Amino acid sequence: MRNMKSVYLIGLGAIGASFCSKFIENDYENFKVIANGKRKEKYESSKFIVNNKEYKFKFISSEDNMEKADLIIIACKFHHLSDVIKQVKPFVNSKTVIMSLLNGISSEAIIAKELGEEKLLYSVCYGIDALRNDNGISYKNLGTIMFGEKENSVYSNRVEGIKNLFDEVGIPYDSPKDLMKVIWRKFMINVGINQTSAILRADYKVFQNDYYARKLMDDTMREVIGLANKLGIDLGDEDIELFHDFIDTFAPNGKTSMLQDIESKRKTEVEMFAGEMIKLGGLNSYDTPINNILFDMIKTIENNY
Ligand SMILES: NC(=O)C1=CN([C@@H]2O[C@H](COP(=O)(O)OP(=O)(O)OC[C@H]3O[C@@H](n4cnc5c(N)ncnc54)[C@H](OP(=O)(O)O)[C@@H]3O)[C@@H](O)[C@H]2O)C=CC1
Numbered sequence: 431m432r433n434m435k436s437v438y439l440i441g442l443g444a445i446g447a448s449f450c451s452k453f454i455e456n457d458y459e460n461f462k463v464i465a466n467g468k469r470k471e472k473y474e475s476s477k478f479i480v481n482n483k484e485y486k487f488k489f490i491s492s493e494d495n496m497e498k499a500d501l502i503i504i505a506c507k508f509h510h511l512s513d514v515i516k517q518v519k520p521f522v523n524s525k526t527v528i529m530s531l532l533n534g535i536s537s538e539a540i541i542a543k544e545l546g547e548e549k550l551l552y553s554v555c556y557g558i559d560a561l562r563n564d565n566g567i568s569y570k571n572l573g574t575i576m577f578g579e580k581e582n583s584v585y586s587n588r589v590e591g592i593k594n595l596f597d598e599v600g601i602p603y604d605s606p607k608d609l610m611k612v613i614w615r616k617f618m619i620n621v622g623i624n625q626t627s628a629i630l631r632a633d634y635k636v637f638q639n640d641y642y643a644r645k646l647m648d649d650t651m652r653e654v655i656g657l658a659n660k661l662g663i664d665l666g667d668e669d670i671e672l673f674h675d676f677i678d679t680f681a682p683n684g685k686t687s688m689l690q691d692i693e694s695k696r697k698t699e700v701e702m703f704a705g706e707m708i709k710l711g712g713l714n715s716y717d718t719p720i721n722n723i724l725f726d727m728i729k730t731i732e733n734n735y
């Protein structure tokens with residue numbers, strides 16, 4: 431089993447800070463947050479509040495320290511990724527494992543191209559409902575990190591090492607054999623709920639209670655199922671049903687990360703959702719009419735903040 435001694439995370443937002451808090455609560459000695467330049471200065475003089483509790487994080491900068499990491503967890507938004515990869519590079523050696531908690535199905539290929547496919551483990555967060563606002567970060571459900579090798583039928587040494595690490599710090603996880611299907615299922619969920627919630631300005635209770643919001647979300651998810659099937663990924667209506675059970679457990683006032691972005695007038699991850707659907711649809715002769723419309727609508731909202 432590979433020992434994950436030094437663990438660095440980059441992207442101290444809703445997702446990143448929620449998981450960071452577990453490392454701090456469990457006094458994980460060699461856990462650090464990567465931040466450079468002005469961001470590091472700002473973080474060092476900021477208070478980080480997660481679920482009403484203050485956490486003190488240790489920061490590491492590629493400008494003053496190049497200690498290599500055993501594991502690097504990336505938790506930024508899609509449009510931060512190319513910058514983040516540059517900042518991560520100095521901490522990577524031949525043994526470093528890299529995990530991306532970004533939603534979507536695109537970040538891994540981008541990281542693999544820049545840092546080496548052999549360093550990657552595939553991962554995605556399920557069921558977390560983290561919110562970031564002026565008062566800090568809060569979540570009701572921490573959810574589960576699903577992770578593993580692309581071909582995950584036998585656990586590798588590094589998968590075992592990370593299972594051990596997550597047990598130690600109390601991060602809920604699973605390492606399913608059919609990880610790629612699980613990642614696609616999450617993509618289907620995000621393409622469905624993140625984008626429709628952003629257009630409708632709808633929190634989770636709307637999707638818990640409103641027939642039409644739910645129908646719009648489901649129709650959008652079905653477009654992903656069609657593409658997935660064309661690419662040999664075995665998603666179906668039962669995956670939509672699984673998500674219906676999940677939504678009912680979410681905090682009614684909680685919001686998708688895309689709706690949070692729209693409300694805070696931040697750039698969204700639409701390129702990673704509708705954008706990726708349109709791109710893959712084009713490459714595979716598969717029409718994506720719903721995603722074409724969602725893409726144009728979300729870009730219009732972004733362009734007119
Ligand atoms: N929020 C949620 O409930 C969920 C989100 N996700 C996914 O997780 C990913 C992260 O989302 P979320 O946590 O909501 O996003 P946030 O916007 O809350 O956080 C992103 C963080 O990345 C940091 N960052 C950006 N560029 C750099 C850089 N160059 N160096 C260091 N830090 C950087 C930002 O720092 P700064 O603030 O200083 O600019 C920010 O804190 C997304 O792909 C999202 O889709 C997945 C499941 C649920």
Ligand SMILES: CC(C)(CO)C(=O)C(=O)O
Pocket residue numbers: 533556557558559560619620623624685686687688
């Ligand atoms: C599934 C959902 C909606 C919450 O975990 C999410 O992934 C997001 O908000 O980006």
